[in-house]
Amino acid sequence: MNSPSIEAVNLSKRYGSFPALSNLNLKIEGSKCVGFLGPNGAGKTTTLKIFTDMIRASEGRALINGIEVHPNKKKALESAGALIESPEIYPSLTPREALSMVAELRGLPKGERRKTIEDAVAEVKMEEWLDKKVGKFSKGMKQRINIAAALLSDPEVVLLDEPTTGLDPRGMAEVRDIVKSLKKRNRLIFMSSHLLNEVQDICDEVAMIDHGKLLVYDTLSNVTTRFSKDSGNVIEIEFLRDIDYQSVNKNIASLANVNSAERIDSRRVRIKFSGGAPIQERLLSDIVTMKIGMISFHSPTSALEDTYLNLIKDTL
Amino acid sequence: MSQSPTRLSSSTRTQILPSSISQVGTVTKYELVNYFRSRRFFVLLVIGVIISALLTVLVGYYRPADFMSSSLKFYYNWFGGSVTFIIILSGIFYGGDAISGEFQNKTGYFLVANPLRRSAIYIGKWLGALIASMIMLAVFTAIAIGNGVYYFGLSIPYQLWVSVLFGLLYLIAVLGFTFFFSSLFKSSSISILVTAILFLFAFMLIQTLVEGLVKIEPWFLITYGAQIITNTLIDPYPTTSTQGFGPNVFTSYATTIPEGIAILSAYFLITAVLGLLIFERREFT
């Protein structure tokens, strides 16, 4: 049938006179992962909370699969799973019980509940803890259960607010894999995150927001080519010894195809160059032959980070 | 559960959202699971048992004449004397932070983003608190009856059952009230404190002041309505009476049964509606 969708129409939220979200218009449709980026206080959580009817919009509408979340919360959220701001589970319940509650509320068929819960808990690698009380869990363990709860009913639309906060590196990687597998199953994932490499890794599109206003919503590649001023050709070099301005200017900046070379600190230099991978290869061998103590040669920031830093100038 | 072809999802799973009523049942069920494992439930039960044990020992040892004169007198003193305290205690323990705690501990955030009405959460939790409190009330009543049967045999005066029913109505009203109050606050301890002060002191104080100084019937107080629980255990049922002369006249007001039922029902209905409305509008910020 229809592909999953979420839509914000002139969505605004004011706290007193403070505009936490201003006139957000955003329509996301189809099976994909959309990263929701923006600095602290930009309005990401606010947006996601309106979509789950946790807070009420001051103006505008939020729709999930074409159904307005307020006042049709029950119907709208039927096909959505959400994890917003790490909720707490009743400490005396076990993951099995907490997830049973969700399963019952969402009407999972009785005969499937047990297996569905066990699978969901296995997916977040918490099988060992299935029948232990949540009260003693660490932050990351609770977050894993929260992720399992959000995905339990295999919802078409998945809303995640910084889902990997509190997770260990392996946990983060596992969540990335879970999200990737969701995409393959025709799911729409809308996910806020501060981890740009995570977004670059799993998302197809990004929406960037700052001061409650949407700056851009486009595919990852369009966004990076449009807004990344260096078009990706940046390289960072690290030296074993301190390096002086002179050798940077004289030796590196004068190499063919190099547009600029600037010292980041005493042992690191950032080079911007034009041309593609062949030029990059040549630059590397050139600098090696200079024998000035280069020990590493790598892309300093992701294209997305570059874009982000260009679009979002000031913090708060 | 039947296989539904109307499911919009492209997923293979078939699931039909349960009715709001059955979602209320689910919330109640897990609320009770949580209660039964909580320290609070046992502390309260222990308090109820200690009060009952104290009464059992004291009555057994001293055999106070007032207790022993008739079985109705016995239940009046035993049951009528402490049941409102037991009810208030349950109301404070279970209702005092029922909603505020969901915000403070962020447990409400776990449920609220699911496809169920906010009212289903509120009502489900309310029913859970009611059932847990009823267990307490039942234990207290059972021990009272056990003692009564020991002294007076199986002829339990019908007034006791009426009184228990009124006690239940009072419990319902108290929980409606405490839930409403707890939905006004974001902090557990403050909402527990406020409801405790109200029920343990403030209402009594206002009642005394209104009756003694303003000299009007305190029909607007829930505790005044609750007097039917004890009045029922008095034979004949007490009536409003005036004593003294001139400026020293003192009226002792007695709630009639219809008045009491009306007061308690009104408290429940009004606070339930207000509490629900507030919870519907509360923001999970």
Ligand SMILES: Nc1ncnc2c1ncn2[C@@H]1O[C@H](COP(=O)(O)OP(=O)(O)OP(=O)(O)O)[C@@H](O)[C@H]1O
């Ligand atoms: N209850 C509230 N009362 C007043 N202002 C609020 C409230 N909740 C949020 N805000 C304000 O709304 C703005 C947006 O907050 P929001 O939580 O949506 O930011 P965010 O993008 O999720 O930030 P972060 O990356 O830090 O999670 C912030 O400036 C915040 O101060």
Ligand SMILES: [Mg+2]
């Ligand atoms: Mg946030």
